[in-house]
Amino acid sequence: MTTRDVLQVSGLSIRNANLPKAAPVLQDVSFSAAPKSVVGIIGESGAGKTVLAKALVNWVASPLEISSGQLFFEGVDLLKQPAERFNAMRGREISYIGADPTSALDPTVPVGSQIVKKLVTVKPTLSKREAKEFVIETFQAVRIPSASKRFNDYPFQFSGGMMQRALIVDALVTNPKLLIADNITQPLDVTVAAQILRLLRQLQQDFETAIVFVTASLGTAVDIADKVLVMKEGRVVESGGTSGLLANPQDDYTKQLIHQVPDIWGAEPFHSEQIDEHPILSIRDVSKTYQLADPDVVFGKQAVQAVRGVSFDVRRGENFGVIGESGCGKSTLSRLLSALESPDTGEVLFNGTSLSSMSSKQLLNWRQKMQLILQDPYNSIPSYMTIGDIIAEPLRIHNLEKGNALWTRVKAVMTEVGLNLDLIHDLPAGLSAGQRQRVSIARALVLEPEVLILDETLSALDQVEQSKLLALFADINRRRSITCIYISHDLAMVRRICDRIGVMYLGKVVELADNESLFSKAGHPYTRALLSAVPVLEEKPFEESVYLLDGEPPDPINIPAGCSFRTRCPFAIDQCAQEEPNLEVYEEKGSAAACYVGYAKLP
Incomplete structure (x- = not known):
């Protein structure tokens, strides 16, 4: 020492x-x-x-x-x-910041007040007014927008990114060593x-920590x-x-x-082996708005525009990715695609049939063909059921198999996803996160679906376990010709597994491109900002110093006029504030971006 x-x-x-x-x-x-x-x-x-x-x-x-x-x-x-x-x-x-920012503070007390209480406890010579001023200054230093207003907000009103910044303030206000x-x-x-x-x-340099x-x-x-x-x-x-x-x-x-x-730019772009050009899913001008209580108006309502006029096709047998920051509408879109919710406008078509036109019985039968696998490996499967019963449950719901035939099918899918058959009578309590996700995958595959929607399914796993499951999905795609929709903020993952990718920002698709074009050319500055931020070991074509964004997306209750990305875009022009751009093709393979500046003018 x-x-x-x-x-x-x-x-x-x-x-x-x-x-x-x-x-x-x-x-x-x-x-x-x-x-x-x-x-x-x-x-x-x-x-x-x-x-x-x-x-x-x-x-x-x-x-x-x-x-x-x-x-x-x-x-x-x-x-x-x-x-x-x-x-x-x-x-x-000595200060500590953990991995789960959402549960680190008391949900019943404003964020700023909690940090002030800690600060005056550690430094009793400070008055509460001085402590509040210091905390607000530190909020500004970590780029929490509208720091004075956010000081009085509760933890549930902070996004994950803002909460993590707040915890950094909480850790650093005492100037720890x-x-x-x-x-x-x-x-x-x-x-x-x-x-x-x-x-x-x-x-760290400012505080010498x-x-x-x-x-x-x-x-x-x-x-x-x-x-x-x-x-x-x-x-x-x-x-x-x-x-x-x-x-x-x-x-x-x-x-x-x-x-x-994973290499991103040094890797070969992914291509599914069996793609039918006819779409299995078609999304036509789909929108979804939620009405929430307005905290400033008695009995008032606020409209949260979660998905705004989204349209694209997913071809049979392809792997389609949907990427974007938290709050961009990805998970709402997954609920619309899986008919857990209905769009306010537009329609979702499966093999040309609108989901909104189906009866309850038709929807139940359709659900055999479309399965959703969720993110949380701990809360997405019941803790009180054995692993075999969890996987068998969909077969019982749809009355597809009974007796020995049911268990033969359960064991076959367990083997397919890499689960030891000795686990069939065990509860999930002793399973790792990766094993739990394999149970969720097996539960979906046992119905032999045509489409899988994976909503951040691999984001909670480390890179070793994620690599194993990506290899599993690639094998499933090859053998079963299943269409997969990967909803994720992990660009390295979609690079390795997706044929085409849609990029969402504030409820809209701002870019739609094949794998190679998106990662090498990227026609929208938001996409380039995402790519510049990926933690990799190789050299990036899009420099962080040029493209990395500050702050958070605008509130979906008050979306700016014109291009919704313009308030964070370093290349915005006057036209961007006047009207919202449509998707325009920028590449011969049909890749399109919604940007007035255009691919050719981006640095």
């Missing part, structure tokens, strides 16, 4: 006290962090990253316990100090994640970290400076992680 190190971890081991003969959860972990440095900790799920992060702030809960090691903070071994002293430092000199950031960008859109990384780099940045994404670690620790099964298998580790990895596991970071 040098005299300048803020943190030194030496030989830290953690075990499960209830399983004394089991391998340690953490084993002999050592590293240090200097002021203004960022230490990245990477590894797949189960590597011990979060256990390590919580150990650094003394949140190791029973039955886990620290069995050996030292934890020096500014030269003092905190593990030898009374728990009261360690706890007193948390939130003052050490910040633990535990997987804080995984649940965020690529543009918001890139903004958060840029913000952390800036604030040392940061321990935990992530499952090697590309994200490379974007922010000065040095990287690679963890596997509770051990550090390799560490070193970021550039040196990438250029000359020594451990086979590190080489595997580097290999698994």
